[in-house]
Amino acid sequence: MKIVFMGTPDFAAHFLEHLVASDNEVLAVVTQPDRPAGRGRVLTAPPVKVAAQNHGLPVLQPLDLHSPEFEADLRKFNADLFVVVAYSILPKNILGVARFGAVNVHGSLLPKYRGAAPVQRAIADGLAETGVTVFRLDEKMDHGPILAQRTVVIDHQDTTASLLEKMVAPGCEALDDAIAQLNNGCEKDLTQDHAQASGAPKIKKEEGLIDFSLPAKVIHNRIRAFNPWPGGYGKLGGRMVYLRKTDTPENGPKLVPGEVAFDGKRFFVGTGDGVLEVLEIQAEGKKPMPVADFMRGIQKREGLAFC
Missing domain, CATH: 3.10.25.10 (Formyl transferase, C-terminal domain)
Structure with missing residues (x-):
């Protein structure tokens, strides 16, 4: 599978490393622009960019995902699939660029905890378990049909940082499952029960x-x-x-x-x-x-x- 990967934080970088080490071909990486960080406000590359550069992969850092230039840049790669982990909502025109569209790795058992902070909200609500979902992206937030899910236990002392670490291995397993379904033409594409959806808004x-x-x-x-x-x-x-x-x-x-x-x-x-x-x-x-x-x-x- 020829893949363009899209993501930004450390959590996403683990999935990029997994894909690079797999039988798939990672063509390029899309990530957020470099931002000032730390007390010195030094311009700093996001973790996914650092990982991509370590593997010699082309890196795109668009300021506007709706721009014709970004779409044209993506089309040059002729990708089979976009894999998105902790990046941004993709516009409709971008979703149609890759042959199989785009899949997203999300840190909850969808349709529960749709939004920017699913891990934090699950812990704050005192849940004993959550999970990872790989689903097809559509135009609505965390709304598309599910390809694979894995359950993750939340321990009494788990923090957001430790739970994200625990999600990497099952998340990579679920991603492999989803890619195999697409490769073999046997997608599960389970429609979410939207009546059971709950939100996970960004933390303030x-x-x-x-x-x-x-x-x-x-x-x-x-x-x-x-x-x-x-x-x-x-x-x-x-x-x-x-x-x-x-x-x-x-x-x-x-x-x-x-x-x-x-x-x-x-x-x-x-x-x-x-x-x-x-x-x-x-x-x-x-x-x-x-x-x-x-x-x-x-x-x-x-x-x-x-x-």
Whole structure:
């Protein structure tokens, strides 16, 4: 299968590497333009571009997917298939350029969690499992017929970063399944049950602000979902801190929402239902650290609380 790959972040780069190592022929890569990154705002190539350059693949970084020039550039490759992983919604004219159209690798069991943040939303909702879906792209978001799916378990301490890592292997397996169906002319093309669809809108930074009046389990899930970005954060002792890893112990001190208590090397915060134990924390401008190290640097005074 002659493939043009489209994607941008680290997650997508894993799928590009898989396709390059397979029996398929990757003709070119399409990715987002280089962007300023880091404190120095240095112009930085997206991970997919870096991977493509390592393999000597042509790279397209269009500013406008609707431009005639982009369509003309794609047609030159005479591709059988476009494989899309964490890129952009493709215009109708682009979907028809490749012989088999375009397939997308999406981080949920569609039709659940359509949108930009399926992994984060599944964790935040406290699900025990999610999955990866490979489907045919059409003009609507995450709407097309399904070719292959694989289920992925969400563990109690999984974060967005760790769950994305767990999705790579089953996602590559599902992608291989879908490509084989297209090659053999035996596509499943299972129409999604659109009545069961749910949304996964893009995460906003302000969603990371922790509301300690919520139950401990809800807060724990949101902290995991927003790791690494935007993080679960609040003000403690006048400075912003991020709770990077937490747990929800069965037994702990009785605290009002936001109230902090120390028990030896353990750090607890009260919530609207139950207590949250902080295992890893990060002061603004600092690196994440075990809570015991953080506790040595603060005054363990009575009445300390998040606000």
